[in-house]
Amino acid sequence: MQKISIKDKDDKLSKKAKAILITIILVLAAVGLFAFCFLKYYHVYETKVVKPTCTEKGYTQSTCIFCNKIIRKHYTKALGHDYGEKKLKSDATETDFGERIKTCKRCKHEVSYPIYPKSTMKKFYFSGAPFEVNSDMITQGILTYDYNGEHIEKYVEMQYADRNTSRYIKHNYNITFFKNDKFEEKDTLNLMENEGERSTWALYGNYYDFYNLRSSVANDIFKQVRSSYTAPNKEASGNFGTVESEPVLMYINNTFTGIYRLFAPINSETETNLKAVVNSDYSSSDTKFKLETSKNGAWRVKYNYKLPKDTSELKDKEIIEKNEWIYDSLNELINFVYEKEGDEFKKGISSYLDVDATIDYMITVYNLCAADNVSHNMMLQTTDGKVWTPVLFSANASFGLNLNGEIDDYETVLAPDKKNANKGDYVSDTSSMLFEKMINSFYPEIKDRYEKTKDTVFSPKNIISLFDKYKAQVGDSVYEREKTAYKVVNSDIDLEKNITSFSKSRKKVLGKFFK
Secondary structure: OOOOOOEOOOOOEOHHHHHHHHHHHHHHHHHHHHHHHHHHHOOOEEEEEEOOOOOOOEEEEEEEOOOOOEEEEEEEOOOOOOEOOOEEEEOOOOOOOEEEEEEEOOOOOEEEEEEOOOOOOEEEEEEEOOOOOOOOOEEEEEEEEEEOOEEEEEEEEEEEEEEOOOOOOOEEEEEEEEOOOOOOOEOOEOOOOOOOOEOEEEEEOOOOOHHHHHHHHHHHHHHHHHOOOOOOOHHHOOOOOOOOOEEEEEEEOOEEEEEEEEEOOOOOOOOOOOOEEEEEOOOOOOOOOOHHHHOOOOEEEEEEOOOOOOOHHHOOOOOOOOOHHHHHHHHHHHHHHHHOOHHHHHHHHHHOEOHHHHHHHHHHHHHHOOHHHHOOOOEEEEOOOOOEEEEOOOOOOOOOEOOOOOEOOOOOOOOOEEEEOOOOEEEOOOOOHHHHHHHHHHHHHHHHHHHHHOOOOOOHHHHHHHHHHHHHOOOHHHHHHHHHHOOOOOOOOOHHHHHHHHHHHHHHHHHHHOO
16 A cells, blocks of 8 residues: 655655645535534524413523524413402501501512501601702602591602700701602691691601600790780780690601601791791800890891881891891890890880790799700790890700709709899899899899799699690600600609609799799
């Protein structure tokens, strides 16, 4: 047999070897090309039927055994869920949602149906995004107002009003209602009796514990003092400027967030009789009608309705800034208190300050030991742009308890005394120039008001009854739920014993002064 020489004498591939190698390469390429074309354009399928489910369509599926190409056709509709009857999963309580569910017989998918809390109190259910959506701490969503079996849904914007800084328990909210999800046109809702329809309402917590009930009770007491005789400005405000409040339950995304005080903030929607409301700046605890603190902006405007028609009494000049007339009028009062003495003060103060209301305010502050309301919690309002009226505001440090719920030494706090008995000079024990001059100018009138109210309005029986009135608006089970969610300060205090002891102590302190 003739041998094929792979290499020739020059150690190179022979011509025959080259021909054979090329032939082999061509054959392999042809076979590969054939296999590629065969597998690409020629399929062998296996077919199966996929049955429809509750949520997915059924179909016929063909899969190539060579390349796994899939073809689906002959679709059939999804079956849809086949639910059974609703069954109770968890019952609602006074404060928490319950749940009913329906279960699909095929796939066991569940549909949940909420059961609203059983409490008959007013309730707000807010559904929306978390508050950290922007720097203003505002969120938008839908709020359902639930009362007496009626559910009203409204688009709302909720904003943190401020935080209860001494307690760090709950946020306070301002809620504004809108007509649609564009949040451009405000809507109104009537949430409280005698407050009318308005677009903005406020929720403050905590409602139930002794800390916040004090503000509500103190407001009621101030109204009782004011209405114990014919007050000159009684018709100016049915509440004598105080804030009406009532308890509501608040839920955010179906989570119980506690009991809040609902009240209507001052605004131009209903308060057409008011021209302005100011309160002493919280950051300045020494705003006590001293010129060096009061005149330079230690007061802030809470509300400005409009400029009075008659501006002649407000220094006959052109008013440029929106709030300038308020500060002009307020500073006239401050300057008068700072500059005038004796008979000149007594004769002229009524041109700038409602004397009767101020006496009522002082009597209330002294009796309730409401030390904060001498300085940064003092509020003033005017209906004519000239004469200012003090209004009790945020009296939550009172009745012998400080902001943290600790017992104060209420035998020495706000204890007025005689500086010079022979001359009839008195000291107010408030570091307030206004209180000091009022006591020395109107001592007989203040004493008379005290004598008329000490055993009625300021009696332990009356004070305890007011606390009980507000507590009764919240059931025991709701209160217990509140305690499981939040630390409720003073919950272990014997209210009747504490108030009785406090009232006797204040009566002793003030009785000595008004002897």
